Amino acid sequence: MQAAKKGFLNVIYGILGQVITIVLGIVIPRLVLVSYGSEINGLLNSVSQIFVYFGLLEAGVGMASLQALYVPISKDDKKSINGIMVATHNFYKKAGYVYVAAVLGLAFIYPLCVKMSCSYWLVAGVILFGGLGNSINFLYQGKYKILMQAEGYSYIITNITTLIGVISSCAKVILLLIGFDVLAVQFSFFVISILQMIIYAVYVKKKYKWIDFTTEPNDIAIKQKNSTLIHQIAAMVFNNTDVLLLTFLTQDLKIVSIYTMYNMIVTMLINMIQQVEGGFSFKLGQIYNTDFEQYKRLHEIFQNIYLILIFTAMSCVYIVITPFMRLYTAGIDDINYLDRWYPLLFTLWPLLVYGRAAENNVISFAGHFKQTQWRAVMEVVINLSVSVVCILKFGIYGALFGTIVASLYRTNDVIIYAYKYLLKKSPIGLYAKWGVCLGIYGLIVKFSDYDNVWITNYFYLVGFAAIVGTICLLIYSIVQIIIDPKTFCYIKEIMKVYLENRKMKSKKSNENV
Secondary structure, eight states: OHHHHHHHHHHHHHHHHHHHHHHHHHHHHHHHHHHHOHHHHHHHHHHHHHHHHHGGGTTTHHHHHHHHHHHHHHTTOHHHHHHHHHHHHHHHHHHHHHHHHHHHHHHHHHHHHSOOSSOHHHHHHHHHHHHHHHHHIIIIIHHHHHHHHHHTOHHHHHHHHHHHHHHHHHHHHHHHHHTOOHHHHHHHHHHHHHHHHHHHHHHHHHHOTTOOTTSOOOGGGGTTHHHHHHHHHHHHHHHHHHHHHHHHHHOOHHHHHHHHHHHHHHHHHHHHHHHHHHHHHHHHHHHHHHOHHHHHHHHHHHHHHHHHHHHHHHHHHHHHHHHHHHHHTTTOOSSOOOOSSHHHHHHHHHHHHHTTHHHHHHHHHHTOHHHHHHHHHHHHHHHHHHHHHHHHHHTHHHHHHHHHHHHHHHHHHHHHHIIIIIIOSOSHHHHHHHHHHHHHHHHHHHHSOSSOTTOOSHHHHHHHHHHHHHHHHHHHHHHHHHHOHHHHHHHHHHHHHHHHHHHHHHHHHHHHO
16 A cells, blocks of 8 residues: 555656646747757757766666665665665765766866857856756765665655756746846756755655664675666667767757757656656565566556557657647747658657566566676667768768667567566567557558648647547557456456555544544
């Protein structure tokens, strides 16, 4: 019951947070475009992607610590938890100093590598204030976030992040409307990052008084950090390489602006879907290590849910993204943001990458990081090779070609590995689900009007998107129920037990009163 409650809170607050983030994420870039132009917008997005790479300094230990914490948390073994936390703390402390040094180096080197009309020192200042705010995560709050995730308190992290995001966005809007330059906007982000650290400090002091950083560090528990590091390097390179390649191969930040605007919409929807995955992953990780038979049944449930959600979201995005971009970039005439093939290419790769979420999870829960690291590296090699060659000739198309080709390889590889070595059964049933979903998506692409020129305002757009999303959700859900009725019967059983427990708990509470 407690785990289910945490899971639902994680999902509900996660989705609510993403809705707020989406609204703010749509408003701010529009103001940036209008106030500063596509060049500054491209600069901010390019620098943000580089900071994502800097995040590799914590890669490996975060995933390894999360995996190591599942078992002691399920047993309430605080001594073991303390040992893992101390080892994690020591790593983050060292990484924090390296991060600060990396930000300082980037601030002085980056302005020399990109052609821009603004001054050297403005670009350097933007990088400094943006990067030093992120460094706080390494020096203080990163280790606590991992513990909170493992315990199922992701919704607390989400609520803090949402609050800080709202405050930061409000500050940006005010500064933009008043007429301050981009450097002042970045400085506001740095100041608000300090506020976030204070909020975490208050929460941790109240919630985790029992944590003792004088405990002997359990470095063995996070021994897989090097293998998980390779996985996370591969994932970050794969997810963020397009912007950097477009930046340095085309030397045109306006093209980067186009890519990031489309990618922004896709990423927002993906982040919302990931709230469902992340909401219950803490319990799935614990169950995998304590009751594998139960985990296999739950795996089928979440596999179906992920497929339904990602295909619904991307089908909807394909139909509404062009009219949205037409409205969103109205009045921006320094480059054309509309293209016939962008909706297809920007929605195809997320289907391949995030449709395999359940299989990625089982590999992570099993701790098969070392066994699969070369496979993750191969995905990156394919992506970079195809992207570099194709960007030089096709621009944005080329970057997306590389991502799609690499995703085709890796998705099949992940599915085959998970089923052969971990779930110990044939993946034919899953491929059947994939085939039907891709068939429906193909019909939507073929027969829908991607342009939808009749949508002339945001009211029409939101209403149309809601209708399309609902229809797609029903279609994909019905098809999955037909293909896999056994799993959906199991969902009904779980919900029945959950509701009965809630009813009994409520009855006992009334009797006590």
